[in-house]
Amino acid sequence: MPLPIPKSPRVLKHTRSIVAQAYERADGLWDIDAQITDTKTRDTSLASGIRASGDPIHNLSLRITIDTKLNIVDADAVSDAVPYPGYCNTIGPAYKKLIGLNLMRGFRHEVKQRLEGIAGCTHLTEMASVLPTAAIQAFAGDVLPTRDGSAEDSEAHAPFQLNRCHALRFDGPAVEKYYPRWVIKPESPAS
Numbered sequence: 001m002p003l004p005i006p007k008s009p010r011v012l013k014h015t016r017s018i019v020a021q022a023y024e025r026a027d028g029l030w031d032i033d034a035q036i037t038d039t040k041t042r043d044t045s046l047a048s049g050i051r052a053s054g055d056p057i058h059n060l061s062l063r064i065t066i067d068t069k070l071n072i073v074d075a076d077a078v079s080d081a082v083p084y085p086g087y088c089n090t091i092g093p094a095y096k097k098l099i100g101l102n103l104m105r106g107f108r109h110e111v112k113q114r115l116e117g118i119a120g121c122t123h124l125t126e127m128a129s130v131l132p133t134a135a136i137q138a139f140a141g142d143v144l145p146t147r148d149g150s151a152e153d154s155e156a157h158a159p160f161q162l163n164r165c166h167a168l169r170f171d172g173p174a175v176e177k178y179y180p181r182w183v184i185k186p187e188s189p190a191s
Contacts, residue, residue, distance in 0.1 A: 031065050033063045048084055061080070076095065077092040098114070107131070140161070162182055170183065
């Protein structure tokens with residue numbers, strides 16, 4: 001379903017695009033490549049000069065390499081288009097500070113601790129916040145068993161995705177319909 005029609009005429013001025021792609025590597029590790037691009041629909045005057053309409057003001061990439069336990073074993077960042085060439089594009093090595101973090105254990109908090117403000121690039125650090133969910137989506141069905149919810153499911157633990165979002169909460173109708181073994185019915189008040 002699309003967004004509602006805007007209530008007033010409007011003109012596109014800026015586009016921010018964030019893309020994340022996951023690759024399974026031959027060595028058993030996974031690469032998650034993320035890229036953020038900012039473009040304007042008009043020529044833009046920057047302190048460093050004019051950026052032509054459609055040319056990226058930011059074109060930044062971040063790659064993390066993770067194991068199947070979601071531990072970061074390597075990280076690289078590059079800045080191909082920046083508003084302050086020679087300055088913005090020197091921060092890439094700082095993103096090695098992501099090595100050793102786990103995407104599911106305080107990752108976003110640790111990213112802020114290590115790379116917020118002048119310790120990193122605002123845009124690369126912001127983009128890092130999409131990495132955990134991109135990795136989970138990549139792992140779903142390959143590394144993390146999602147299971148189909150059938151009555152024959154004999155696993156001792158619920159599928160990984162349950163109780164991690166509004167739709168798949170244990171006491172909700174989606175779990176009742178698609179994963180009936182794992183539904184938790186709210187207790188009825190005593191009469």
